[in-house]
């Protein structure tokens with residue numbers, strides 16, 4: 001399938017408070033963010049006309065900006081509304097939503113205090129992150145080229161563009177060598193996450209997942225933990241060494257884009273996607289299309305109660 005370049009599409013992009021035609025949403029080549037990575041973003045999904053966990057995503061966007069030492073010049077409620085309006089303006093009730101905030105071109109040096117902060121929101125159709133055929137047997141992961149930096153070496157809790165440099169390199173190598181994605185270790189050699197999703201393992205009906213101390217504590221991750229616990233499944237967040245892989249029966253990844261995706265292999269170690277993974281994928285799929293409660297965990301608890 002031919003790729004449609006992202007700068008040559010029809011539609012509208014919300015840019016610093018107003019809608020501009022898609023192809024006119026441009027920035028200057030000397031924009032600080034392009035040179036120094038001073039940008040933060042979000043990845044959200046609208047299902048049936050509602051963005052799942054919208055306020056949690058907006059809150060994380062603002063928290064990420066604070067971690068990069070800048071403030072987004074809008075209220076969170078304004079960004080929430082702009083996300084929803086951008087989907088409507090583009091006529092997309094089911095789509096991916098990409099808010100981004102970045103430092104402008106007023107100053108181009110490591111020092112950036114004089115830069116203006118810009119904000120934009122683009123939305124586009126994006127069905128499944130990994131193709132349907134792979135879902136049943138699970139995706140294949142290899143080990144990533146790079147490790148996640150520790151929390152004292154980078155703002156690891158931020159969804160900051162600079163942290164994706166090592167993800168892109170690792171994912172490109174994975175795809176080039178026939179895998180779907182790469183699994184990254186932390187700086188101590190424990191399992192961290194993939195290049196764009198959190199990872200979970202199943203052993204004897206219980207779930208184990210790495211503690212999110214040097215990578216994004218995904219909103220999907222927290223939602224799935226809530227769903228599992230609400231249905232009586234034990235979830236343990238802890239350090240997980242690669243040597244433990246043979247002791248797990250199932251593995252899956254979670255993320256706004258990935259949703260709940262089974263893993264069939266990690267660098268030669270195979271897993272059989274099973275009942276727990278498919279059940280969580282189904283319950284998560286139902287949850288994101290339900291009218292929403294105050295928080296993902298509250299929604300998870302409510303749904304588990306209703307459907308148990």
Ligand SMILES: Cc1ncc(COP(=O)(O)O)c(C=O)c1O
Nearest residue numbers: 196197198216218219220255256
């Ligand atoms: C590196 C990384 N980790 C984890 C996640 C999952 O986060 P969320 O569930 O909030 O989408 C993402 C997706 O945005 C990601 O890019």
